[in-house]
Amino acid sequence: DVKVTQSSRYLVKRTGEKVFLECVQDMDHENMFWYRQDPGLGLRLIYFSYDVKMKEKGDIPEGYSVSREKKERFSLILESASTNQTSMYLCAARDNYEQYFGPGTRLTVT
């Protein structure tokens, strides 16, 4: 089974801070994804990457950027955190059809 790990389970940051969320997969999957999960809204795609240094915007990219310098690592960056970015952030890696998720990072912006 693919293992996807995320650097922090819980994070508290202040408004205006730059925030880095890290995700690492232990298989050679080309596609990696960042989602946020909010009550009543389900999982919404922020950004994804289909190869090293290659990225594409998802459905809600505003306020976020990403970085993929190595195949196994995909980072989500909040350039200037705001309170409406308080959410559960989920990273995923995909092998053909099956998509494997990390445990999530609960980010609170105060």
Next chain:
Amino acid sequence: DQQVKQNSPSLSVQEGRISILNCDYTNSMFDYFLWYKKYPAEGPTFLISISSIKDKNEDGRFTVFLNKSAKHLSLHIVPSQPGDSAVYFCAASGPPRTTSGTYKYIFGTGTRLKVLA
């Protein structure tokens, strides 16, 4: 525009009975569907999937049914167990591809299932 809808935010079922979770979609081009289960403070885990060339797929206590004409899929859990209590997300995939050629998975809003002992 919610392309994948789970209209029941919650469902309670007695242990041993059948749980039926429903999902509707609007894009007739979707050709692959998945169900994920999510416990609190954990990431979603893959449960079962179905391709549009089938109308049923079974895996143990879990069966997914696909009705393409109605653009509807359902997940049946028989018998339901207290450990099945979780949030269930359906997801759909298919054309159009993104610029990079990837298919996005579109997730529903989730249904919280509570199995009562």
